[in-house]
Amino acid sequence: MKVNFYRSANDELLKFAVIISKHNGKWVFCKHKERDTYEVPGGHREFGEAIIDTAKRELMEETGAIDFSLDPVCVYSVTGKNRVNETGEETYGMLYFADIKSFNKELNSEMEAVKLFDSLPSEWTYPLIQPLLIEEYLRRNG
Numbered sequence: 001m002k003v004n005f006y007r008s009a010n011d012e013l014l015k016f017a018v019i020i021s022k023h024n025g026k027w028v029f030c031k032h033k034e035r036d037t038y039e040v041p042g043g044h045r046e047f048g049e050a051i052i053d054t055a056k057r058e059l060m061e062e063t064g065a066i067d068f069s070l071d072p073v074c075v076y077s078v079t080g081k082n083r084v085n086e087t088g089e090e091t092y093g094m095l096y097f098a099d100i101k102s103f104n105k106e107l108n109s110e111m112e113a114v115k116l117f118d119s120l121p122s123e124w125t126y127p128l129i130q131p132l133l134i135e136e137y138l139r140r141n142g
Contacts, residue, residue: 005075006092015093016092017051032110055070055094073095
């Protein structure tokens with residue numbers, strides 16, 4: 001598995017949005033109903049959707065965030081087969097950072113729970129990808 005970071009990419013290449021999030025200084029992670037691990041909110045871009053709108057939609061769906069700021073961090077790519085990439089070819093996404101001010105009380109998605117952490121969890125859903133995305137965010141904004 002290889003993760004690369006870029007300043008920009010052609011918009012049509014961006015297939016995913018991933019949103020590193022904090023609320024009151026704590027890291028925000030999601031726990032999927034079918035897994036015992038934690039993940040950063042994010043997901044696939046829908047046809048005709050602007051990538052920023054993908055990020056907003058996924059953040060709201062997966063965390064219940066209703067009041068937040070959202071800033072782009074960088075373009076990233078992942079090369080290698082994984083649960084969402086059966087071919088292993090290089091796929092591109094946009095990485096964002098969200099400062100969440102408030103949440104809806106109920107989740108209406110595949111997520112079972114939203115957890116707040118003082119430090120990063122050790123039980124990652126995508127351990128070869130998401131920690132690297134957070135490291136890159138911290139490197140750029142540390």
